[in-house]
Amino acid sequence: MDEIHSKNIISEFVAESSDHLESIEPDLLILEQHCDQIDYNIINRIFRAMHSIKGASSFFGFDALTRLSHAMENVFMKFRDGELTPDPDRMDPIFQGIDKVRLMLSDVHSSNQIPCDEEIRKINAILEKEMSNDQIVPAKDDIPVTSEPVSDESRDDSVVNDLINETMDRIAEINPIFISLKNNPHDISTDDYKALYKTVHHIKVGARFLNFRQLYELGKRLEIVFGRFRQMADLVRKDQADILFDGLSKVLELFDNIHCSNDIDCQKELLKLDFLIDEMPKNVSVETKAEPSDERKTPIISKTTALSNTGKLAPNNKPEKSTSPETIRVSVTVIDSLMNLAGELVLGRNQLRQELETVVRSNPKLNTIIQNVDAVTSEIQEDIMKMRMQPVGNLFNKFSRIVRDIARQLSKEVELIIEGKDVELDKTMLEGLSDPLTHLIRNSLDHGIELPAQREKNGKSKVGKLQVSTFHEGGQVNIIVKDDGKGIDPEVILKKAIESGNISADRAAYLSDSEKINLIMLPGFSTAESITDISGRGVGMDVVKTNIEALGGQLELESKPGKGTTIRIRLPLTLAIIPSLIVGSGDLRFAIPQVNVQELFLIRVGEKSRKIEKIGDAEVLRVRERLLPLVNLSDVLGIEKKYYTPLTNEPMADRRLKSDDRRNESIGAESEDPDSTERRKLSNDRRSSWRNDVNVVVLKIGNNSFGLIVDRLYDNEEIVVKPLSTHIKDCRCFAGATIMGDGRVAMILDAVGIAECAKLNFTEVNREAHRRNAIEERKKQGRKGNFESILLFNSAENEHFALTLEAISRLELIKPDDIYRIGKRDFIAYLNESIPLVYLEDILPVKPFPKDMEQYFMLVPKTNIDSVGIAVSNIMDTIDVNVDVKHDKTTPQGLLGTAFVNGNLTMFLNTVELLELIYEHVPAL
Template sequence: MIHNEEFINEFVEEAETHLQMVENGLLAMDEGSRDKENINNVFRSIHSIKGTAGFFGLEKIVELAHVMENILGELRNDKIEPTAEMVDLLLNGNDSLKEMVDDVFNSAGYDVDDLINNMTNILKGENVCDVSSKDEIITSVDTQELVTKISKAQLEQIEQAKKHGHYLYKVKIGINRDIGAKEISPVLFFKKIQSVGEIVDSYTDISDVESIDSVMDSDVYFSFVFTTVLEKNLLPIALDIDSDSVEELDFGEALNKEIQSSEKLEKSKSVNSSETTDDKEDALVINTGDTIVSDHETDVILDNNENNEVSDLILKKSSTTAVVEDSVRVHVSLLNDLLNLASEMVLGRNQLLRNIEEYRKSIVGLDAILQNIDRVTTELQEKIMQTRMQPVGNVFNKMPRVIRDLSKKLGKEVDLNIEGSHVELDKSIIESLSDPLTHLIRNAVDHGLETPDQRKKVNKSTVGQVDLKAYHESGYVHIDIIDDGAGIDSERIKKKAIDKGLINEVDLKNMNEQEILQLLMMPGFSTADQITDVSGRGVGMDVVKTNIEKLGGTIEIKTILGEGTTFRMILPLTLAIIPSLIVEVSQFKFALPQVNLQEMVRLKEGDESKKIEYVHNAQVLRLRGKLLPIVDLGEVLGLRSFKEKEVNKEFDGITRILVLKVGSKRFGLVVDSIYDEEEILVKPLPKYFKNCQCYSGVTIMGDGKTAMILDPEGIVNKASLRFMDEQVKASEAEVDDQLNELKELQNMLIFKCSGDETFGIDLSLVSRVEEITKNDIDKVGNKEYIQYRGDALRVVRPENYLPVSKKDHSPEKLYVIIPKLVKNPIGIIIEKIHDTMMTSIHLNQEDIKGRGLLGSTILNNKIVLLVNIYELFEMVSPEEYENESLKNRSGEKTILLAEDTPFFARLTKNYLEWAGYNVLLTENGEQALEVLKEKPVDLVLSDIQMPVMDGLDLVRSIRKNAKLNELPVIALTSMTSDKDKQLGMQAGFDYYEFKLDKASILYTLKKALSKEVK
């Protein structure tokens, strides 16, 4: 038998969920909502709490929920109108229910009499309908006497039940006999009752119960009056109780007799004997899957079905699915244990794969086993992590109440907008998020928003706006708290900081805008002129920052004076297992969280076009026209100086830089070597490392050695990196946003071959993917073939031609990529399909090079090699493609290619040069026009969507220029609809080509250069 405490805990968890729904519904009513469904939902939640609490004899909870139910019943029936006073009272009642539920074992000691009396007074002050209209329902009972026993709302409920052909029963169940002995929790039993009918009233006899612990051990009886469509012989089957527990009541004299004889009415308090109202749900709940059928819908059902059909249906359902649940409650400690075990399994998997690597080739079948272990371990770890993920709405849902109470206290009008409640975070992060988030919300209302009078003076709406948003970005969850208030005056911050002695004037002069705003996070700092009990006590913001950093996150501040402020919390999804990149400095290995990694840059010694420069004695790299601050990891960790690296005998002449992003800050981190990516188990730092800013934890790698986990934010602080002012960053961000909007997204197929590398191909180049077995492959000489659509199709393994790793094994199941847009298709054999994704490719052409590769990119925190299938096929059949190249050569012709996407630019440039053309490359139309002014060009190939100046404006400018208007211009785009083509031709293009169709493009080029225009 399940312990009593488990039943109580289940009730507490269920009640907490209902109470949160009640609070949300009441807040909606407070904002003026008259939505009937909202009131019904609040009523149902209170009704469920009252009913289940009755099982345990929690009288105080039942009494308070009962009178709240009375008020909600009158609201639902439009007998009274909601007022601010009423909503306040109901919210206070909900708070009291929360307190009693949280302290359920001592709930009997709570004093709720004042609340109950105040609620009763509200009902007394309303004009409730006369009960005399109910005489036809209960015919032989004195009306006034019955009012002292049963509320008028209950009489209405009984009347509706009779109209719909329901039966009325009194059911008496033993807590121990009918619930405990059958090992079903009271919460589930109450749900079962609600699934087949409607409770009119209930009572639990606890006269023999000494404490809540003895509820399940005592023969305590729970009695309830119940309406349902079930006949008397079916109800015991539906509820799984003895038939002698059910007694049918007459809608007239029998009802009066039974109810007056119940213990509840003999012991009822004065508050329950007053002329208050009580109403149950208008909806008769019939279990029809996920559907709740209302009264009028039930009426139709009963009219259109014979009684025996209804009985058969309900009998069948109650006997098979009455208590089927789609979820099960699991203790958090068990989930924590599972997570720890999964983490250790990941560590063991890493060690196994590393130590047994040399035997993969020599032992037949071993590699397939290792792959399966790898896959299952990863999936198991991911699924266990998912069980700990919870929506941020669990925290966000508490904020409307905070806003409401604060706005009333401060005399401000505030509108709260919540977005992204569905975004999920690890349970441990969610639990630690409530306090800092509440503090920031309080700050926004107290310090951020002006009073209505102040807002009027600056032509703002008297209603202040607070936005609470959660969203994913770069592998982190961002939570923004935005207000449209007065903003933060940086000059005032400076003055306060100096007055409090937190900083001297010399240091202050060297600080940028963001660093000044970060002073708000220093202990003891406050801009408030007057300390209040809301916020501004000089403590709190430093605690917020500390708490967020403990979670592995950061907090940023953005403000515009007079317009508002944004506090942004940037949090990791989880704290347990993270993908990382293993790097080495001075023969020490470190783990770098891949979520911070944007790209990798390799600098060759002597390359003047790309080198580390010095600006005010600080190292910077000019990367794509922007200065990137540089930090040498060995130097910041005190392992060596940068100059020592340059004179090191082991220095290979290549400087490796990892471009990292922390919030809105980007910087380059110099390391000696870059190893493989690895999922690592995060262990907390030992206490003697707590003050080391550069580390966030420690891990054990696959080779069994320990490695420190780098903290990019701490490295920024330790190195005292200086970034641009917020205004400059804001303008750059705006430009970047515009550029990102114009970037063409690519649908990529991500896959693996036999080696360790991950590859990507644009899906526009893929006709289909066929699943085969290794026995489907036939060999002719040293070439491999499969049967495809009745013909022999040659297939190749990319790892045999590309500069990547490969294994000699071959799993049973394989896949073949069938390409399109190539003259002589060849199938590409792969071993595993990872994913397909629509994304914008940031192409890195420097670090990973080789024929058949366009370069590399980072997708989902993994390095992906992008395959150039045209070059791959040239390597497979060099003679055939050599002849094809000679056919396409048109002498020394110069092509101007305008393409902003590096992936497409590299691919197109490659096959144009293969065909013998000289190629000039530009990123937008404006650059193309500048080149046309300076250099002779035979033809222009232009993308349509580009930043600064798009392809349509480029061709229009060319046609308007007298010197250039005869120049052949071909549109090269992925926008291939008839409408797009028509717009392009109207703008002045000579031809319109799909950018990945190599054969068609080369043919059109040849035709255009031969002056066969249009």
């Protein structure tokens, strides 16, 4: 017994049982969804998997696990025989039992101490309740049967004789195969097993119809075995063939005593076949559904044929024997060790290339050898990485169960759509993604998707959609979690953040809607009114974000009130060996993972003062109508900065604080050196050397980007990631370390940590960029010096607004009766469709619209997306004007600025910003 209970054998049992559970759960969900049309292939798979768990756990003496799996097996048998329907109420105890089995397998040696009586009681209650019902559903088989099984008393002898004749005729045809099973099992081909499969399938169906129960049970098991052996004929052992021979012999014995066959003991043969099924390879699919053949086109019972027990056939031409794919289980420790060795091999290759770089030029043959070593090393590395890669479907499969349970708990109807299950990720990353993705799924179900009644009231389908998709893009794995629920209201998030003290009211006034929504990433943030077992504990999105960033990934969040929420996660393929950009600062080198790098810029020494600007004390770089905050890596890490003198190109200590600082020209005026004047000029323009050009690496973190100034750019390299020492683990600027080709250590930079250490204020930079773009837009539109045609109108009394005529699509007269309200939003018919009607006080700090008027106007701005209408109380005039529109820090978003027109202070609308505000701020349905 000690040998049986050895560590390796128990580990194998746990691994195989866990595999069974992974296959059972998705099959149970499919069974529940289609409970009115049972797929008997699926229920047979479920039954056989649970039977295997029960048999093995009984063999090893895990009694609690045996009792629980046996209880579920009994229910599955009822499902299989059509006596019970797998509806959601019956499936709840089953899923609870599956969870308890999983818990027992996690600590199998203590499984007998884990209580499971409550789960067994609930599962047995399913059977007890069914036994108390008056009506029993007729049993079904895995192929259609036109009538119910006949009783022993009403069995027609002529039909029985038809079955005997037909079966014996078939057995005569396979007689040579039958003999080979006993004498030469290795000579039996794939086609031979197909013939055996068809024969026992015919026997099983006829026995089921005529209620020969023992014959049916034998036929059913033989069908399963022959179905598997069709795909692995060359792997059948002699002892397995003996069991099949005994089973077929028992079938012949039952046919010889057909009328009393139900009383003949077949337990020995059935037990052997059960154990044979349990020990067969798990990677071979089982098909119990008959292949297309003449059996489908003709009645199950044919006309009487001549009985022949001794007919023989000429030997068949044996086809080439098929081979099945070979797989083995390898310990994760072994794979990790191989991965570490591959990393060392990559380091050795890099060092070898660097050391032999000069020698190779004089020895071409050596170059060929190095190239070959390089190629082989890359192939070994890729193949070992593939061993660690697993399809994301292994993780996503559990979400079906989570969605099912939570949706039932919350009385919601949810359809889960999973795409990209075949995309592969490193095993470590998959394990690290489990908790974050589970939290996002639970959030969508609890906070996002509405109750069916509310969804129908809002004009949506009562069944919410939750989509989880994965795909490759830009050398990264993208995971998207998207729902069509109520979305996130940025004002609700902002209010909660201010109340909890996470943000000040002064700073809140400058946040965009996207930044308001991202406040949910703050530590301890939660909008839940009460704590439940699903959410509300305040340990949510900040933990998700931290875990994703720990995997070298990025998390982005988008949401539209009333439309839904989309969360995008970007991840590297693996954490072990990653492509990186090598940069230099001072005398040190650093690695930046390529997943964080957006683009590179080189600013020539003479262009710095023109391209690098300032917002307050912060340096920014203008790039394609946007401003990038700049961070000097030397400043963040405290590395001494240097510059190169124009005369000698010697490195000198640089004491300037900013890139565009200039010394006072009087510096050095007292010098006794006769050439002091010339040297002073060169000193003031010391960055004229090309070596003082500025290298900027643009890094992306979430929805924001910034420029990292480095002294040098080297090359892209594949680096082996090494964990940080405990002494510097708290330094947020570093994500790890690596060893370069020359043996020196290079730190791997963490983009998020650098931004935090530099205290970058993206809000202020984005606001300034927006202001400058608006000024540029006004210049393009001829705000200064050119005449433009504008429409003057009122919203509230004595408040004047203006909009250029070219920005207006339509102006219509409307009445209050034309407006209808859905939820919190007004709608109006426009060009055969309904569009939202918006009042300016909803989006701008202006007076309320007078809604007691008998009629007013609707202004429709030009837009490339969904049309909206703006309520206008009065049209004043259309005129051509030449005014200077004033814009300052007090100008709210949505306005270009103000100017006096015809003696009235007039607010000029910015249609681009106005439409953004409308889409983001107008209350959802």
